[in-house]
Amino acid sequence: MVDAVSVVRATPPVRHDLGNTRRARRSGAAQTASDVRFADADEIRRWDELILRSPDEGNVYRGSDNIAGMVVGGGTPVYLIVGGFAVIAFQVRVPVSGPLWVLIGPPVADVHDLIAAAREVAAFGARHGITAVRLRTQLRANANDEMALRAAGLRRTPTWLDDxxxxxxxxxxxxxxxxxxxxxxxxxxxxxxxxxxxxxxxxxxxxxxxxxxxxxxxxxxxxxxxxxxxxxxxxxxxxxxxxxxxxxxxxxxxxxxxxxxxxxxxxxxxxxxxxxxxxxxxxxxxxxxxxxxxxxxxxxxxxxxxxxxxxxxxxxxxxxxxxxxxxxxxxxxxxxxxxxxxxxxxxDYLGAYQIDIRPGRAWTTRQLEICAGRVDESPLLNRLRRRPVRPNPDYVWLHPRRRSR
Missing domain, CATH: 3.40.630.30 (Gcn5-related N-acetyltransferase (GNAT))
Incomplete structure (x- = not known):
């Protein structure tokens, strides 16, 4: 059996003036973002070279060809340098709630580095009017790491990539x-x-x-x-x-x-x-x-x-x-x-996690996604719509309370 794999796994001109620069309320974000900055023109030109230098050697989704595909699909890439490493993000505009950054990365060694990086990127994003930051790394799934992320205030969210x-x-x-x-x-x-x-x-x-x-x-x-x-x-x-x-x-x-x-x-x-x-x-x-x-x-x-x-x-x-x-x-x-x-x-990868910058708006975004996901997987509604879609037990973000028990 062969499945159809999505051609463009993410949905997102390079823009560095990304919205309101007023200081946003932060929840769990670090107070400084000294290790995070926008990539310069030369770094963007050498993007693939920089990605391949990452500790995890990167992947297709972080490369320039995929980024170009995102642009064709209407996406907005944001080129970041996080802790000295090239990290691609995509800005997603959410009606009412405000813009998100979705990072494919960063190339961290463990969950503690991930938490630190999330806080630094959140602090940086706060200066640019971002509501929340999502991170999807190459870290392998681990129950202890999941607990550490939740304890640090990060929450599991949908991911553009398979986990x-x-x-x-x-x-x-x-x-x-x-x-x-x-x-x-x-x-x-x-x-x-x-x-x-x-x-x-x-x-x-x-x-x-x-x-x-x-x-x-x-x-x-x-x-x-x-x-x-x-x-x-x-x-x-x-x-x-x-x-x-x-x-x-x-x-x-x-x-x-x-x-x-x-x-x-x-x-x-x-x-x-x-x-x-x-x-x-x-x-x-x-x-x-x-x-x-x-x-x-x-x-x-x-x-x-x-x-x-x-x-x-x-x-x-x-x-x-x-x-x-x-x-x-x-x-x-x-x-x-x-x-x-x-x-x-x-x-099995650890999956995508979100750190909130504007908690109320970020919460609204997550709840809307959860509601939409449950509607999409509803057996009754799919029978009425004649869609052969069954619930996916791997979509743990759809049932956060059940997951946290």
Whole structure:
């Protein structure tokens, strides 16, 4: 089973005069922001170089190509230097409540550094009229760290990125890589060859982007948002032009049945967007790949390409958490079973947390999000709207009281 991965994971000209500079009321924010500043023009020009120097070596979402994709989608990037490291933020304007900064980062070593950085960025944001700051780091999930964040006044919030993923080790020979797969994946790759599945690396032309987009759209079926065809095409072509992206289309019996777009940053490749034909027109819940095993052949060709680019890891980007991977009622159960065929280990991230600057307004924003999220996942409303959407048990931010017990 193949899911459609959102092409633009965040929604956000570079603006440094971001709103009211009156001193805002702060809750938990540090009294100084000496370690936080806006990046200068030269640092922005060398952005990818600076991100790769980060202790965690960054990721695709913090790179210049993704930032350009955010701009295409109407986003407003804010380039920051936090504790000496490059950190990208996106400003999101919320009606009534005021603007938020959403950081992809910073590259902290532990939860104590995260709390300190959050307070410093909040103090800096307060001087620029920001209501709250959200941070989504690469720190792994840990119950003690979650408690420390709550004790420090930070609250779990929705994230633009998936909080659980599968990382495939690409090091060693091709034999070494496949030896780490489950038996099911190896057999499926061989089966696809017997079924004469062909996977092509194709240019990101308008026509090829449209082919993949139509499968993305069919796989989505209204269950989650995907950007427009124009935005998707522009983003794919931007990555291709920079040499950090490749479009793949897999054919069975001459017909395209599944496709993907993959990006790279540093030593990691990312499964950036994918979709497949559906079993029945208009039904997004069941893929139509049958017994061809084309999805497995596609993944193997992606990994071969990523290795050629010098990548050591392949991020399959999005799966149920390690706590819910065996839950058959999970709306992404099939996705998780497919992806863990290539690596059994699931990486759970700590998730996104918010520090309030203007507490009343920030609280309003969070409550509106929670209400909207519960409406979106309501079984009754989705039956009425004929949307095949089921509650996601990994959306812990939807039930903060339950989580805090």
């Amino acid at each position: 659980s993923t599968v990382l495939v080790d690409l090091r060693g020979s091709e034999h070494d890589v496949q030896a780490r797969f489950k038996k099911r994946a190896r057999k499926s790759i061989r089966r696809a060859a017997r079924e004469f599945v062909v996977v092509d690396r194709v240019p990101a032309t308008d026509d090829n982007c449209r082919v993949l987009y139509e499968m993305l759209d069919a796989t989505s079926g209204g269950r989650f948002h995907i950007p427009s065809l124009a935005t998707t095409t522009a983003v794919f072509q931007r990555y291709e032009q920079s040499g950090r992206g490749q479009l793949f289309l897999a054919r069975h019996c001459g017909e395209v049945v599944v496709g993907a777009f993959v990006t790279t940053f540093g030593k990691t490749a990312l499964y950036f967007g994918a979709g497949s034909v559906r079993k029945r027109p208009g039904d997004p819940t069941e893929c139509g790949l049958g017994g061809s095993r084309a999805a497995y052949a596609l993944q193997w060709e992606i990994m071969r390409w990523a290795r050629e680019q010098g990548c050591e890891w392949y991020d399959l980007d999005g799966t149920p958490s390690s706590a819910t991977i065996t839950d058959e009622s999970h709306q992404r159960h099939g996705v998780g079973q497919f992806k863990t065929a290539f690596s059994e280990e699931i990486t």
